[in-house]
Amino acid sequence: MAARDLQERIKKLILDRRLASGAPLPTEPELMEHLGASRNSVREALKALQAMGIVEIRHGFGTYVGPMSLAPMIEGLAFRTVAGHYRGEDSLLQLLELREAVETGLASRLAGRIPQADLVELDALVDRMEEQAARGAGLAETDRAFHATLYRGLDNVLLSEVLEAFWDAFHRVRTDLGGEPQDPKVTCRQHREILDAVRSGDSMRAEEAIREHFGNIRARLSTTAPQVPHTRHNERV
């Protein structure tokens, strides 16, 4: 009765006061009085809001309006995918296909109208990728940055965040499940091709480049498919 209401009322409080991300919320005792509920109930509501990223709780410091990032979505997606995988579904493949479907459309849309500054940055990223591949380092972070920078040209923060969330969820699940790493050199070449294709303004070519890139990941995926060990100890889910 009260619980669901409490969350709504706290959300309403944030909206009514026009609180921005990072703004302080009332303390627990203050919320108790304002909402007429016990500490326990208030805390449970806050915990739920925290899980949704609406609120941020800092021990010994206070409660604040959260960053409203899509982190909870990553969390949920990742768990959903891992759970499905353990139960023998091809959930990880579905997640990959989701990225592929969305990114192919966006890349072709982006072809030829990507800002010059972003192209320069992308060039630098692929260079770094090659350097990392040469000395055998992991290039996950650079790959992430590449995709993030690529779609920045679409000039929609929300869209960028969603794509990054998909990337994060996929990457986390794949590493958690101990997926086989890609061949770094192939990965580099494909990113270079994506970049060149987008630069050239040829939508079809850009689409094809993205598709090939994902096709590569997909191939690696199916070799590691559904053998299911117990969860490892330090696993993040």
Place this chain on the structure above:
Amino acid sequence: MAARDLQERIKKLILDRRLASGAPLPTEPELMEHLGASRNSVREALKALQAMGIVEIRHGFGTYVGPMSLAPMIEGLAFRTVAGHYRGEDSLLQLLELREAVETGLASRLAGRIPQADLVELDALVDRMEEQAARGAGLAETDRAFHATLYRGLDNVLLSEVLEAFWDAFHRVRTDLGGEPQDPKVTCRQHREILDAVRSGDSMRAEEAIREHFGNIRARLSTTAPQVPHTRHNERV
């Protein structure tokens, strides 16, 4: 210290036991013993997991593994958008553009390869839409069904759910903010055009049809725009 851990351990428990959606979780006393934590901490962890859709709690009945739907994402997206809107950002427009960017790509990808059965169903949906428009009824649900059915041909459940989540979030925010409704007849015509374009197999035409549809919504949106000045500093309640 314990709280974040508890959530992880409960998630681990679900994975280790290969619990499917709907499967019962241990009762609160059992979890207390199994996790070595107090009732309160266990409940707070469960509340957070519930907010993420990982767990479902039914009063007087028990706790179960959740449906793993994207409902929490809708919740989060909607709140984020409303909060941004109230603070004078064009967050609702961004959400619309997110849908547009993704759907244009998918529609062109879908053109010509959509199953016959889905085409029949889509025809029926547009018919119903026209019938509803004629008698002045709302056609939100039919619109939702149209978009859902359209992308079903991509044969990726996750993708479908994500698109539906975007639709839901957008629709909820728009109605919450009392947005101006569309002209039903225009909406019908545009859906018919999308359908015909996809049927014809012409990717460009499909893309254009989607873009025009969203352009219409966008136009309605800007008439209801926030027009709230940016109050970055010193904002009063």
Place this chain on the structure above:
DNA sequence: CTAGCTCAGTTGGTTAGAGCAGCTGACTCT
């Protein structure tokens, strides 16, 4: 006088125990 430390006060974190509320199924009375 300043740099650093200490400690009291504030905030959230955790535990405990009691009682309330919704649901189920077996028991009882008709």
Place this chain on the structure above:
DNA sequence: AGAGTCAGCTGCTCTAACCAACTGAGCTAG
């Protein structure tokens, strides 16, 4: 045999106390 009742599970809420992290004022040592 059927309908009503109640005992027992379940989760929900509250109170009250104490633990732990952080801040900042005030003290101490240099």
